Amino acid sequence: MRLTTRSRYGTRLLLDIALHQDAGWVSTSDIAARQNISQKYLEKLVTGLRQSGLIQSKRGPFGGHRLAKSADEITVGDVVRALEERLLISSCSDGERLCGECTLAGECVTQFVWIEASNVLMQTLDSYRLSDLIRRKG
Secondary structure, three states: OOOOHHHHHHHHHHHHHHHHHHHOOEOHHHHHHHHOOOHHHHHHHHHHHHHOOOEEEEOOOOOEEEEOOOOOOOEHHHHHHHHOOOOOOOHHHHOHHHHOOOOOOOOOOOHHHHHHHHHHHHHHHHOOEHHHHHHHHO
C-alpha cells in the first residue's frame, strides 16, 4: 500500500482540529491557511472523515468542524481506513478474492508475506493516537 496525500493531509487536518477546537468550531479555511493545503481538497477529506464518524461538522458563518471523539480515541489507522480506497500493499494480500489477477493464484508461497506486511502496517498505524502526535509536537 502506498499512503496517499489523503491519509497524510487527513491526519494533519485532524491534528489541526484537535489543537484549535477549544476556541470553537474550526473552519476549513483556517485549517487550509495553517496547513498550506487547498481548502477544496480539505473539503473532500472532511466528507470521508465525517462519514467515518471521526469529525462533526456544522454549517453556517460560525460553523466548522470538531473531533467526534477525543484525540485519545482516534488512531492514524482510523484516518487511513476512512480516506484510502485500498489498504493492501499487494492485490494478493486480500486472500483469494483478488488473487485471480495472478497466474499463481492458489499456489503462491509468498502470499503470506504480503498479508503479514499489510497487517503489520495497519497495526503500526493503529498504535499511534492523535493525542500521541499532539504530545510529540510539544
